[in-house]
Amino acid sequence: xxxxxxxxxxxxxxxxxxxxxxxxxxxxxxxxxxxxxxxxxxxxxxxxxxxxxxxxxxxxxxxxxxxxxxxxxxxxxxxxxxxxxxxxxxxxxxxxxxxxxxxxxxxxxxxxxxxxxxxxxxxxxxxxxxxxxxxxxxxxxxxxxxxxxxxxxxxxxxxxxxxxx
Amino acid sequence: xxxxxxxxxxxxxxxxxxxxxxxxxxxxxxxxxxxxxxxxxxxxxxxxxxxxxxxxxxxxxxxxxxxxxxxxxxxxxxxxxxxxxxxxxxxxxxxxxxxxxxxxxxxxxxxxxxxxxxxxxxxxxxxxxxxxxxxxx
Numbered sequence: 001x002x003x004x005x006x007x008x009x010x011x012x013x014x015x016x017x018x019x020x021x022x023x024x025x026x027x028x029x030x031x032x033x034x035x036x037x038x039x040x041x042x043x044x045x046x047x048x049x050x051x052x053x054x055x056x057x058x059x060x061x062x063x064x065x066x067x068x069x070x071x072x073x074x075x076x077x078x079x080x081x082x083x084x085x086x087x088x089x090x091x092x093x094x095x096x097x098x099x100x101x102x103x104x105x106x107x108x109x110x111x112x113x114x115x116x117x118x119x120x121x122x123x124x125x126x127x128x129x130x131x132x133x134x135x136x137x138x139x140x141x142x143x144x145x146x147x148x149x150x151x152x153x154x155x156x157x158x159x160x161x162x163x164x165x
Numbered sequence: 166x167x168x169x170x171x172x173x174x175x176x177x178x179x180x181x182x183x184x185x186x187x188x189x190x191x192x193x194x195x196x197x198x199x200x201x202x203x204x205x206x207x208x209x210x211x212x213x214x215x216x217x218x219x220x221x222x223x224x225x226x227x228x229x230x231x232x233x234x235x236x237x238x239x240x241x242x243x244x245x246x247x248x249x250x251x252x253x254x255x256x257x258x259x260x261x262x263x264x265x266x267x268x269x270x271x272x273x274x275x276x277x278x279x280x281x282x283x284x285x286x287x288x289x290x291x292x293x294x295x296x297x298x299x300x301x302x
Binding site: 036037040043044084088091092094095096097098099102105106109111115116118119120122123125150151 | 192193198279
């Protein structure tokens with residue numbers, strides 16, 4: 001049941017208070033590594049085959065999804081929107097789990113806050129990317145006054161410091 | 166349209182091997198993308214299949230277990246991409262893999278495209294007029 005409990009904790013971020021009522025098919029005899037490999041394989045599979053499924057989701061959420069799909073053009077349908085969101089969630093969880101396993105094996109590769117902030121500057125085309133040392137200083141300063149800063153917070157901090165000086 | 170991130174040969178090699186000198190830089194970028202994915206920014210990572218061939222990434226091989234678990238989709242070399250890649254290779258005098266990267270970028274419907282690469286100069290030659298962020302790993 002450990003895997004199911006993990007699922008509950010993860011789902012709690014999305015639907016607080018929800019509880020898993022179904023014992024997962026892989027809960028016996030499949031370790032986490034095998035589960036990750038299988039999830040990756042499934043996400044790489046041909047997605048043209050579909051299944052009907054009966055899921056209970058909160059009614060307001062369902063109505064919001066229908067409206068968002070129709071009026072905000074987020075997806076062709078509420079079902080497509082649900083599928084997209086589910087896929088994005090699974091991909092993020094899978095990648096983080098794969099990275100965490102990698103960091104457990106090679107602890108020195110776990111990125112530091114400054115590394116992530118530099119990557120964020122690169123990806124966003126932020127001019128601060130040309131000055132990684134400034135980002136590293138900002139990361140160190142911010143980490144000393146903030147319990148869990150985000151890489152984007154570091155960039156804002158570095159920009160604010162540059163503005164003040 | 167969600168952002169697209171294309172990986173070149175060395176980005177894939179660097180990600181696959183903890184001993185590669187650019188492993189850390191590539192992991193930093195992938196970790197950041199995952200953080201953003203968790204914040205519901207749907208980001209698509211792709212490896213053009215010609216790039217996979219060049220680096221020897223066989224999805225069925227346990228040697229590539231770490232990369233196989235990452236949601237990096239294939240950008241296929243279908244008829245249209247092959248035609249475009251052939252033209253790019255002829256014009257820019259680049260490798261088949263880089264030409265396929267160019268074809269992937271030029272035909273992508275995405276507005277926000279990033280290429281992680283060890284060779285920005287060659288990538289600039291293949292992206293045509295597309296506004297692309299080219300990040301050196």
